[in-house]
Amino acid sequence: MKKILLTFYLFAFAAIISAQGNYEKQMLENLGKMKTATTVQDFTNLRYSFASLAGNGNSNWQPYYYTALNCLKESQAYVKEGKTDAALDGPVTGLKYLLPVTKQQQNNVEFVALLGMLHAQRAALKNSDKDRQIAADYLATALKLDANNPRAALLKAELKYHTPEEKGGNKPEGLELYKEALKKFKTFKPKVKTDPDWGMEIAQHYASFNESVLTTLTK
Numbered sequence: 602m603k604k605i606l607l608t609f610y611l612f613a614f615a616a617i618i619s620a621q622g623n624y625e626k627q628m629l630e631n632l633g634k635m636k637t638a639t640t641v642q643d644f645t646n647l648r649y650s651f652a653s654l655a656g657n658g659n660s661n662w663q664p665y666y667y668t669a670l671n672c673l674k675e676s677q678a679y680v681k682e683g684k685t686d687a688a689l690d691g692p693v694t695g696l697k698y699l700l701p702v703t704k705q706q707q708n709n710v711e712f713v714a715l716l717g718m719l720h721a722q723r724a725a726l727k728n729s730d731k732d733r734q735i736a737a738d739y740l741a742t743a744l745k746l747d748a749n750n751p752r753a754a755l756l757k758a759e760l761k762y763h764t765p766e767e768k769g770g771n772k773p774e775g776l777e778l779y780k781e782a783l784k785k786f787k788t789f790k791p792k793v794k795t796d797p798d799w800g801m802e803i804a805q806h807y808a809s810f811n812e813s814v815l816t817t818l819t820k
Contacts, residue, residue, distance in 0.1 A: 627654060628795050631667065635799070641682065644675035652698065662702045662712060663795055669695035670715060670799070676722055689726055692719040710746040711797045713739050714753045721756065725763050733768070736760055751789045754782035755800045762807065779807035 631650050638644055648671040655664035676691025696719050699712070706712035717739030724732035737760060743753035762775025786801040 624654060625795070628663065628667075632795065635667075635671070638671075638674070639678070641675055641678040644671045644678055647671040648675060655698070655701075660702075662706050662709065665698055665702050666712060666715060666797070669698045669719065670797075672698065673715070673719055673722055676726075680726075685726055689723075692722040692726070695719045708746060710743050710750045710753060713743045713746060714750065714756050715797075717743060717756045718752075718759065721759050721763070728765070730768070733760070733764060749785055749789075751782055751785035751804070752797065752800050754778070754785045755804055758782050758804070758807070776807055776810055779804050783808045 627650070631647055631654075634643070634647060638647060648668055651664050651668040651671060655668055672691045672695030674691075676688040676695075679685070679688035679691070696716070699716065699719075703712075703716070717736045720732045720736040720739065723729055724736055736756070740753065740756050740760060743750065743756065747753065758775055758778035758781070761770060761778050762772055764770030766772075783801065783804040786804055789798070791798045
């Protein structure tokens with residue numbers, strides 16, 4: 602009887618180790634694909650791939666986080682194509698994906714910053730003061746949790762740059778904030794391979810704007 606139980610436990614342990622190994626392998630593969638993703642379809646595929654890892658009661662916050670992040674990037678890709686109506690689904694769906702683990706991640710700066718970015722995207726698409734205020738509230742929380750987090754700094758820049766001037770936005774100030782975010786990106790190092798490590802390319806893009814571009818934008 603003892604031998605049977607021991608064999609059972611060994612098989613169970615091996616199954617757990619195998620499942621964990623497959624999970625980490627898939628996470629790293631997906632993260633690798635994110636680095637080259639550019640199209641709506643790229644981000645849609647990644648969204649569903651991460652969602653499959655978030656299913657089955659997975660308590661790890663990262664699959665939920667990356668599913669929602671790809672919803673955001675899918676929305677941004679639609680905007681680049683001029684399809685703003687289609688872009689509205691991204692932040693809405695992203696917020697739904699985060700719901701199962703939001704309560705447990707209230708002190709996770711990465712999670713809070715992404716919540717803010719999803720609401721900031723909705724605010725930009727719908728010109729929603731409510732979403733803009735929610736994003737600002739998440740920003741304040743994220744900065745309290747970690748003032749040096751680059752994605753919190755990126756959210757601050759996004760809100761300042763993309764908010765209409767009559768509602769407190771300011772493009773020149775926003776560009777300076779992107780430069781500050783870029784400095785934080787350059788010194789940031791994720792603790793583990795699957796930790797969030799994205800956004801530098803956005804800060805670099807806006808930080809590269811010269812005076813002539815800024816003049817055109819503010820006319």
